[in-house]
Amino acid sequence: MAGSGRNRKGTVMTCRVKVVCVAAVAALCLSLVGSCAFAGSPEILRDLKPEEIAKIKAALPEKATKEAPQRKMLVFWRCEGFFHTVIPVANEALRLMGEKTGAYTVVTTDDPSVFTIENLKQFDAICFNNSTGLKFSPETTPGICEAIMDFVKVDGKGIVGIHAAADNFGRWEEARKMMGNSFTGHPWGAGGTWAIKIDQPDHPLTAAFKGQSFKVKDEIYRTDAPLYTRENQFVLMSLDMSDPATKNVGGLKPSDDDTGITWIKDWGKGRMFYCSLGHNDEIFYNAAILRHYLDGIQFAFGDYQVDTKPKP
């Protein structure tokens, strides 16, 4: 939530009464957790401007870290909660990164009918790009739930989660456990600059950062037990609470001292890679973060044999 959003048709309301209404709804929205009045996927995603595409291209890795057969990734961005305006930027960055490196091709959609056992056979990973509020549940959409879990646990494929991928599956406990977090707030807002530390500097999936902690302007989700714990997943990066600006944010609770940024886990025969970074457009103009995502995507494909054992 927070940041910029728009309603389904992108309508601009101009009259004074409507502005007051919108302000009231926005205030109500901010008081809610995990849902927002400015909700839902737009019917058509905007095209990127040439300068935005140029910034993505300038930051793309030259080649994939791991040599492997070209893979295929399903990029799913449906929003039944908050719509992140970064989605078209991230979609294009993912597509261009696969094209340039040759590591993978993408199919991009917000149509949940793609989730059938038969259709998913063509893919090596599913990337949830800032999807929110998905209504999937074993009771109401058993076919979708079975297809996704079968894809990972039985077929040994991968899941990639970008930022709001941790704000889905409110009605599906197993998928929440797989993702390793479920949105409860973001004390670190999109306009702030926050310190990130590399918990596992020698791990191949953090090689993009060369062991160096860094600062980034982005929105950071709170990570909460019991879903997020260091027993449940292997945490590669987290917020650096020794940084005064990151520590001295209003409304923190003791458990915020350990806020995960990137983590991985085995799930059945398959794998899950999640990174919290990806609310602001600039994340996808950042060479190190794009490299980190590419390495995570290759891990999800199964092309990296890396340590995934949690380190409590």
Ligand SMILES: [Zn+2]
């Ligand atoms: Zn966000």
